[in-house]
Amino acid sequence: MAELKDIQNEVIRQEIGEFIEREDERQKIVGLYANTSSAMHDIAANIILGEHLKVDELTRQAIEGGSDALEVMDDGLIAGMAIVGIKFRENFIFVPEVLACARAMKAGMKHIDPILSASGIEPVGKVIMGTVKGDLHDIGKNLCVMMLRGAGFEVLDLGVDTSPDDFIEAVEEHSANLVGMSALLTTTMPNMGKTIEAFIDADLRDDIKIMVGGAPVTREFADDMGADAYGANAVECVDIAKQLSGAAK
Amino acid sequence: MSLLLERIHQGEILVSDGATGTYLQANGLEPGGCPEEFNASHPEVVRQMAANYFEAGSDMVETNSFGGSRYMLQKYGHGKRVEELNRLGAELARDAAPAGKFVLGSIGPTGEFLEPNGPATESEMYGVFAEQARGLAAGGVDAFCIETMSDMAEISLAIRAAKENTELPVIATLTFDRGPRGFFTMFGITPEAAGEQLSEAGADIVGSNCGIAIDDMTEIISHMRKATDRPILTHVNAGLPKIEDGIIVYPDTPEFMAERMSKMVEAGANIIGGCCGTGPDHVRAFVQAVRL
Numbered sequence: 001m002a003e004l005k006d007i008q009n010e011v012i013r014q015e016i017g018e019f020i021e022r023e024d025e026r027q028k029i030v031g032l033y034a035n036t037s038s039a040m041h042d043i044a045a046n047i048i049l050g051e052h053l054k055v056d057e058l059t060r061q062a063i064e065g066g067s068d069a070l071e072v073m074d075d076g077l078i079a080g081m082a083i084v085g086i087k088f089r090e091n092f093i094f095v096p097e098v099l100a101c102a103r104a105m106k107a108g109m110k111h112i113d114p115i116l117s118a119s120g121i122e123p124v125g126k127v128i129m130g131t132v133k134g135d136l137h138d139i140g141k142n143l144c145v146m147m148l149r150g151a152g153f154e155v156l157d158l159g160v161d162t163s164p165d166d167f168i169e170a171v172e173e174h175s176a177n178l179v180g181m182s183a184l185l186t187t188t189m190p191n192m193g194k195t196i197e198a199f200i201d202a203d204l205r206d207d208i209k210i211m212v213g214g215a216p217v218t219r220e221f222a223d224d225m226g227a228d229a230y231g232a233n234a235v236e237c238v239d240i241a242k243q244l245s246g247a248a249k
Numbered sequence: 250m251s252l253l254l255e256r257i258h259q260g261e262i263l264v265s266d267g268a269t270g271t272y273l274q275a276n277g278l279e280p281g282g283c284p285e286e287f288n289a290s291h292p293e294v295v296r297q298m299a300a301n302y303f304e305a306g307s308d309m310v311e312t313n314s315f316g317g318s319r320y321m322l323q324k325y326g327h328g329k330r331v332e333e334l335n336r337l338g339a340e341l342a343r344d345a346a347p348a349g350k351f352v353l354g355s356i357g358p359t360g361e362f363l364e365p366n367g368p369a370t371e372s373e374m375y376g377v378f379a380e381q382a383r384g385l386a387a388g389g390v391d392a393f394c395i396e397t398m399s400d401m402a403e404i405s406l407a408i409r410a411a412k413e414n415t416e417l418p419v420i421a422t423l424t425f426d427r428g429p430r431g432f433f434t435m436f437g438i439t440p441e442a443a444g445e446q447l448s449e450a451g452a453d454i455v456g457s458n459c460g461i462a463i464d465d466m467t468e469i470i471s472h473m474r475k476a477t478d479r480p481i482l483t484h485v486n487a488g489l490p491k492i493e494d495g496i497i498v499y500p501d502t503p504e505f506m507a508e509r510m511s512k513m514v515e516a517g518a519n520i521i522g523g524c525c526g527t528g529p530d531h532v533r534a535f536v537q538a539v540r541l
Contacts (some may be wrong), residue, residue, distance in 0.1 A: 091430035094437030095399075099366045134281020136324045137360065139435075161281070186490050186497045186525070187270070187280040193495075221492045 001027070002034030009033075009041035012083075015048055017089045021095040021196040030085075036052075040075040041066070043108065047080025058109035073152060077108045081150035082116075089235040095143065098234070102146035109149065123154035125245030126176040130162030136184065137184035140214060143234040144180060151238045153178075161192050164191075164198030171199075171208055173236030178245055181227075183214040194219075194226035209244035213237060251418045253309070253392055254453060257480045257519045262539045263483060265301040265308065265353070265522025266310045267531050273298070273313070284326035285317045287455030288337035295338065299345035299352075305529035306536035307522070309351035311394055311461040312338040314385060319377045320359040320369075324379035332384040339388020353394040354385030357409055364403050371406060390402055394420045396458050396484065399435035399441075407448040420482050421452035421519075424460040425469055432469050435484050440469045444476030458484035459524045462501060463509050467516050474517030483518050499526025501533035510538040 003075070008014045020026045033041060039062055042157055046054040055077075062072050084101045087093045116123075126150055131141050138160050148155050156174055158166055167179060179199075183189045194210050199205045211229040212222050213236075222230035229244055231237035256263065273284050276294045288295055299310045305390040317335045322328050335354070342352045361369040382393060391409045398404040404421055411419045423443050426431040432440050440457065455477055456470050466485045469503060473481060488501035510521055521539065523531045 074476045091399070091428040091433055091437075094433065096366050096437070099362070134279075136281070141360075185270075185280070187274055189497060190495075191280070198504070216490045216497075218489075218491070224492050224495075 002030045003029050005071040005238075007033050007041070007209060009045055011045035011048065012041050015045075015083050018094050021088065021090070024222060025086060029082060030220065032082060036051045036075040036079070038158070040079065043076030043107060044070065044080035044083070047077055047104050047108070048083050049099055049102050050097060052100070052104040052107040055104040056110070059108040059111045061116070063111050069112045069119075069210075073109070073112045075117075077105055077112070077151065078152055081105055084150075085147060085238060089233065098143065099146075102150060102191060105146070105150045109174060125178055125242065125244075126156070126174060127178040127180055127239060127241060128156050128167060128170045128174065129180040129182070130158035130167060131160040131182045131184075132188055132195060133163045134182050134186050134191055135159055135188035136160045138182075140183035140184065140234070140235040141180075144182070144213065144231070144237040147234040147238050148241055151242070153241060164195040166196055168202050168204060171204060177189050177207065178209050178211070180211045180213070180214070180241070183217060186213045186216045189214070189221065192227070196226050199208065211237065211244060251392065254418055255368045257454075262514055262518075263308040264306060264532060264539060265482065265520055266307045266537050267331055267523035267527035267529065269298065269311065269313055269315065270357075270380075272528065279428060281317070283322070285314055285322060285334045286325065286327060288334050288341060289330075290315055290382045291372060292337065296341045296345050298537040301529045302304045302532055303345060304348055305532040307350070307532050309353050309520075310342050310346065311353045311355040312342045312388070312390060313355070314338040314381070315357035315396070316382070317353045318356070318359045318381050322355070326355065331380050332387070335381050335384030336388035339390045341384045343389040346439040352389065352488065353392050354370055354382070354388075354390035354450050356381055356385075356393055356411070356415075357397050358399070358403065359463050360373060363400065363422050371452055373401075374403065375406050375410050378407040379414045380462075382411040382414050386417060390417065391493035392418040392420060392453075394422070394482075396420075397424045398422070399424060399438070401436065401438055401446055401450075402445070402524075408447075418449065418453040420454040420456065421447045421450070422456040422458045422484065423447070425457055426460055427465055432465070432472070440472035441476040444473035444479075448477045448479050452479065452480050452492070452538045454480045454520070456482035456484075456518075456520070459486055462486060462488045463506055463513070466510065467513050470513060470518050471516035480519040481517050482520035482522070483513060484522045484524040485513075485527070487531065488523045490526065501526070505532045506531060507538040514539060
């Protein structure tokens with residue numbers, strides 16, 4: 001079994017040692033880094049530190065040096081974001097730090113995206129995200145979008161004030177199998193249920209999985225209106241998106 | 250010193266008001282509609298809301314201007330009406346206020362992130378807060394209540410803009426959530442740090458509103474109290490929203506909350522009031538609880 005002390009990169013070793021407390025997660029993360037190159041560890045470390053210029057440079061170098069784009073994404077960028085996600089969930093870092101990490105992720109993906117789309121490699125999943133009709137709040141939704149992209153999902157962000165028709169149109173046009181809805185206001189929360197009903201009426205409900213979130217939204221409310229899953233924060237959003245996209249295929 | 254601060258320094262416990270949004274929605278505001286626009290289109294509704302809270306015993310009422318910054322109003326196409334809608338909001342509450350009662354100019358988050366987290370520059374955001382504060386002052390508010398904030402940089406700018414552009418006292422409150430390692434704002438500020446830093450930023454009264462139910466809020470106020478000698482205000486939700494038969498309800502009754510308000514005062518609060526889900530009945534119960 002891989003051990004923490006075997007990880008050569010000092011930043012990664014310290015980050016795991018200090019911030020990943022759950023034994024099962026620690027094993028998983030250590031495993032993630034056990035057999036990857038020091039160049040990938042370097043990229044991941046700079047994702048965690050939120051150094052977007054460094055990530056930009058290192059990713060470009062790796063690609064130019066002949067590394068496989070998918071490998072750089074998985075072993076460098078996404079491996080870094082895995083630690084970021086846990087630190088965020090456990091209150092070691094907060095929104096500003098996560099935004100910096102997401103900027104770093106974006107700087108790296110800039111070099112990866114064109115290669116992946118040219119080679120026709122399928123993303124982990126395609127997600128349609130939006131704040132529901134009548135609601136103009138998007139901070140939480142934007143965080144989820146960044147974290148989903150950080151986990152390798154292709155995300156179409158419909159923005160705020162998204163009508164049921166907009167959601168349906170996007171699903172049809174992009175043949176996405178996952179829909180994420182957000183609401184901050186208790187008064188606009190019911191529009192999540194209305195959007196789900198609209199998918200039923202459009203005969204599309206069985207083709208997609210629906211996840212919901214937002215400050216006033218609860219698991220109970222999500223179940224009540226017939227959503228497939230509820231996420232309390234951006235990290236949970238990624239976890240359930242992974243589960244659902246597996247289930248939706 | 251302002252009369253408001255003077256009464257607190259004399260040891261009085263004051264009672265603020267309850268929620269605004271739910272009242273407006275019950276009186277014709279469409280879900281997703283612009284609440285501040287009601288100051289122009291439905292002045293009677295807004296004035297009556299303030300009158301109801303004063304009648305219930307509120308010593309102070311907040312203006313209907315929480316989303317009255319240019320950043321928020323322009324999302325509804327009202328970006329050119331900042332001065333008008335804020336001034337009207339202040340005038341309506343002032344109009345309903347009996348002599349000796351206070352009107353607090355509500356200033357909520359801009360919904361924008363400051364550089365480098367987002368596109369907003371400090372000088373731009375300062376200007377936005379200054380514009381809103383001047384509108385509220387023109388309508389006759391007694392103080393500002395800058396509230397529901399998470400980012401210390403944003404709330405500090407708002408405090409400074411209010412202070413530099415008016416002569417009025419400033420109340421500044423943050424919103425906390427309970428996480429695995431305790432209470433933090435979305436930007437990672439603890440209640441202790443908030444008490445200290447809000448005082449340093451020049452707030453005359455500090456505090457916390459929204460986000461959590463009353464027992465957690467009491468704990469937050471006690472942490473804050475250790476870090477500041479400024480007066481403390483709290484606006485507490487009527488619990489966390491739940492769904493009952495498809496309708497959203499806030500579970501905490503006036504009695505439930507009022508029973509806990511003496512603990513809130515013991516924890517260090519000088520002004521108590523309600524946030525989401527509270528109404529005049531809550532205020533009536535709070536007044537009973539602290540006046541006994």
